[in-house]
Amino acid sequence: MQDLYDIHAPKKATNLSLNSDLLQKARDLKVNLSATLEQALKDKLKSVEEESWKKENKAAIAAYNEFIAENGCIGDEYRNF
Numbered sequence: 001m002q003d004l005y006d007i008h009a010p011k012k013a014t015n016l017s018l019n020s021d022l023l024q025k026a027r028d029l030k031v032n033l034s035a036t037l038e039q040a041l042k043d044k045l046k047s048v049e050e051e052s053w054k055k056e057n058k059a060a061i062a063a064y065n066e067f068i069a070e071n072g073c074i075g076d077e078y079r080n081f
Contacts, residue, residue, distance in 0.1 A: 004045050
């Protein structure tokens, strides 16, 4: 599986606009904003790519499920459980 992004790419300074109260509370709790945003973006990217993969492979998944419904799982005859 291909990596979501280049984890070795250099960091880049970015300006953001955030709710001021949210920002202050995060700072009060000493939340690492860069690490938190980076993790949130990684999670979002993964979610979007998963949905894209499902959409692109919808027909193949449906065909596989239909095959299994009609024929059972490949190797069922060898299972002991």
